[in-house]
Amino acid sequence: MEQALLARYDRPLPRYTSYPTAPHFSAATGAKDHALWLAAIPPGARASLYLHVPFCRTMCWFCGCTTSAVHSVGALERYAAALETEIGRVAAAIGHRLPAGQIHWGGGTPTALPAPLLRRVHAALARHFALDDTTEIAIEIDPRTLPDDATALLRDLAVTRVSLGVQDFAPAVQAAIGRHQSVAQTKAAADAARAAGIASVNFDLVYGLPFQTIDSLEATIGEVLALGPDRIALYGYAHVPWTRKRQQVIAERALPDVAARFAQQQRAAELLVAAGYRRIGLDHFARPEDAMARAAGTGALRRNFQGYTVDPSDLLIGLGASAISFLPQGYAQNAVGTQPYLAAIEAGALATAKGLALDDEDRLRGAIIERLMCDLEVDLAAFGADPARFAGECAALAPLESDGFLHREGSRIIVTEAGRPFLRHAAAAFDAWLGQAGRHAAAI
Template sequence: MEKAPLRPSILQKYGEARLPRYTSYPTAPHFSPEIGPAIYADWLASLPGDEPVSLYLHIPFCRAMCWYCGCHTTITVRDQPIVDYLGMLRAEIDTVAAKISHPLPVEKVHFGGGTPTIVEPADFIALVDLLRGRFDFTPGAELAVEIDPRTLTSEMAAALGSAGIRRASLGVQSFDPIVQKAVNRIQSEGQTFGTVQALRAHGVDRINFDLIYGLPHQTIRSCVETAVAAAAMRPDRLAVFGYAHVPSFKKHQRMIDETALPDGAARSEQALAIAETLVAAGYRQIGLDHFALPDDDLALAQAAGKLRRNFQGYTTDDCQTLIGFGASAIGRTAQGYVQNEVPLGRYAEHIGAGQLATTKGYLLTAEDRLRADIIERLMCDLQADVPAICIRHDFDPARLLDGNQKLDALVQDGVLDVAGGIVRLRGDHRFLVRAAAAAFDAYPGASPRVHGKAA
């Protein structure tokens, strides 16, 4: 049976709210400068030597600005700023490695941006070699990279294969030329398919696509046509995000014509149409906004109840520690979160002085960990057994369930059900899972200008 779009009254009440994507809890607006380089150095020194970790490297450069972009990136037509930055990144890797008593085992590496493949092929290979020299990569370690198909060269595709990259995430967003012009990103289907073929030819055979709905001039028809074209290329996974229009936070978004943006009802219909198209093409719907082929690790993790969520979205990564490198990079240890300086100049000052680039972070409390577990299960499974999770954290579930006005309102509005302490989203309200997660957020309402709409 086909699902209906969200009721207008529900969309107006919940869909227009600006909520976090809950890729962490607490979210980044709550990070504090009280967590600085000295504290992070202690956290690094205390890392267990036999516990696998994940690495994230941020390359904050692009050749052109996509007006919808919400990432920390800088536009450059020259190569020298990139070369200089790579020097700082290598120095940071050495500095972090020196804080750790011996090389840590690594299971996941993700290169994000910006456009990580903007660097020269030889420089990229050298960067991966440095990581392999400073850390102990496990035999099954997965290396992944984000790619702009408009700028990937054949030499870089070959270098990715040589460096051991096995997963690539390609920005697609929309194949509608009218939408592409409106967001300053012209990218043909042929260009995208050529990139997929080149990557697969060099052993980068795990392909992810990113799509966006809610863009200017986007229609249900163009969303479906994009989804059909994308599915025909058979990526292993697709992430389908709702455009977050926050021009007060990302000033380049002011280039977008706000009058051409679809309203809440249209966004809901677009998201539903894309989901139905991808499911009909053989993909499994994962959590809020991901889709995966049935034999992909993400679909298998969901089926086994082992799906996780981190700063890259839905993931199979179950490492407790994430070490972030580069300007604006966020990391996580058992103790809490850390984030590097965002401005390149400030980042360079720290690294040039031989210091960690940490500018802020967050020390987790026992209750934070509990709420994070509940929110992660809701985001991943669309349900959470609150009493069972509370037992693991030695916490009284009544403190979270009784008198929870947000939760009660969601039940009364038919968005979710609560039975025996198990909170479960109703099937036709999947796109409001962030509203359900927010019912367990102890820090509501912080910096809503940086968040996108809930639906």
Template sequence: MDAALLSAYDRPVPRYTSYPTAAQFGTAVGPAQHASWLADLAGASAALYLHVPFCRRLCWYCACHTMAMRSESTLEAYAEALSREILKVARTAPGLVIDAIQWGGGTPGQIGPARLRRIGRRAATLFDRRPQAEVSFEIDPRYCGPELAAAVAELGVTRVSLGVQDFDPSVQQAINRLQSFDDTAAAIDRLRAAGIRRLNIDLVYGLPHQTLDSLTKTIGQALQLAPDRFAVFGYAHVPWMKPHQRLIDTAVLPDLQLRAEMARLVADRLTAAGYVRVGLDHYAVREDPLAVAMANSSLQRNFQGYVADGSRWVVGVGASAISSLPLGFSQNVVEARDYISAVVGGAFATVRGVALTADDRLRAEIIQHLMCQNCVDLAECCRRFDVDPEVFVGGIEQLPSLEENGLIESRGLKLAVTEKGRPLVRFVCAAFDRYYKAGSGRHASGI
């Protein structure tokens, strides 16, 4: 991208893991609303997301809802609260069938193998699970011993995502995450020996002290581990939301031009190695379900990123977990102690969310197409919602400039994101976001 284009799009923009985004969530949605929306899923199917907001130690780059936690009493109380919320979900939506299970965090393994098994048994007892359901689990390779690998396998996990971020020691020092290649390789060997064959590696570009040369070396080392997928994210520097990020020296962060070159480097290196580019930031081997979903236009995006499980809805349990339900989004309280208190008291821990309007649903469908397929038939989407496409498109003021800047091409009411526009697809989506205000500081940079 040239300097003029970088300057034109040097502003915060949502990641569009949902629409409306979490920035539009409000306190009008609480436990009663969440329970009512959950009840609509009785006899239906959904993915189950379990959030564990704890890590052994805090990485300074992280923007997730997590904290360093080793207190056994807190870990035990949290595991019990998770089990109770799972039971409450099952009673509220009887007959719910699980399409997929995702364990995220933080680091789910931090609550320990015995507690993981207990929670897993509770979910298995209460819900029917589709035979082909994928069960995914996030792991910090530094703390993946034989006992955790065995427990994860016993949970029926079919895919593990391993956080790497970067292998360069100076970068690791700057983000407070020291992790050797050998430790990462040993964790992968343990997981494969336990029978888990599908492995993902997470990398991050735009980190402090990171260079094109160091990123090239990291990618080369990661390729030696032969994962099925890569998720490669641009570092989101949001110290106003995550105060611990103030420990990162902004003077050693790559500038916009270098970030853009890093994104291009990642795409070039991984596609040259045989991985298929999936959506904005994922890469998968050709036979991987994510690549297959991309090819057959069934790829979806939700708060866990890109998914191929085919489930339209997500039931989130745990502190800060978000549920995507037929009538809206609902989110649990962020603080673990408040979550435990609410659930142990017999209530759902929902504190905010948003009810969907017909207009929200239309725009959400358009944004899904753009984020997942890099194209959209606006006329077809509008017809599905009984909206005049000419009137609707006439109200999207940014389309001419997006086309003039080469981010999109249009044929009538069919839009396609160009190769030039793929790294900036979030800005194309923002054109259809009626809530978005350019320059809003809540979101991270879109470059």
């Protein structure tokens, strides 16, 4: 693609895993609101749970997650105890034993918690929420720090899907991001998951890393495909050193420029599609028989803080430091720092520190943005609102239209295959909050 054309789209934009996005949350929404929202969950509803573990053995310099290197057993035990307490407290606020359709352990590195602590937290989940054979349980695993008894642990936690972080296997890239991970370590993690009977083994790849090239990405994808992943997420490295100080270690001159990033993304997508994976949304790939590919084919794909999901629930309950809950009334985020989170839980409160109460306009715009991000198209007439009210937003789409990245048919907006990398630009046209808070990473 022409450099001049890319330059026109090279601007920072949210990833739209929520709308409004997290930088707009404020302390005007707090624990009292959250408690009322939890109490209003009706019997018969089904929720998704997200547990955040903000610890890793060592820090990778490229990482944008809320996490830190922690080794003290006492600190890990204290955090696990707080999670158990929070699970009970949130369940008490709900007032009945809510069925959980999905549980996602994220971080950080969830397995930074020793296996007995993970089992204890899982037991607390099973006590306070109704889990059954249909509950999907996903966990993020760092292949470099696979627990000794990984297969038994994954079975005990009833895990049904694992995500393995890979990034790039090239030594120069690994040295530049402070993460040394061999193909053998990665294979051992995938083998442990499959030995536990886990049918869905997913890999997270990253392009746009320092010293990364199309050659290194091609070689990495070759190694990953040999491990037979069910899904692959292909994320662009988000360089945000103003919020993630650890990224200041990464020399900006070693980062691929916008044209090189775009070429890496395109080549990776080409290889994955040629290998038989279906391209989904902005940055996911799945085997055609995978639940995510099927959901994408029927318009049932959803997007939440974990990215793309097949989870149909409109109730997401976040547990742990920085975790975000999404309820019909709005968003509620726990204290971001581990210490404030622990202090709130140990003081007998919910850990909610900020959030945002939604109005009907937010819900309408959020629904439009979600459909665009998931389906690459949206019918403005499908939401019961007069499409004419979005004349300004449609006018903002004109450059995308003239560049061949989308077209309009009546009230329908359809992003073309060429426009897929610019999905966030199309979504941004409907973002009434854009520019009011926060600084985002580059959208290409």
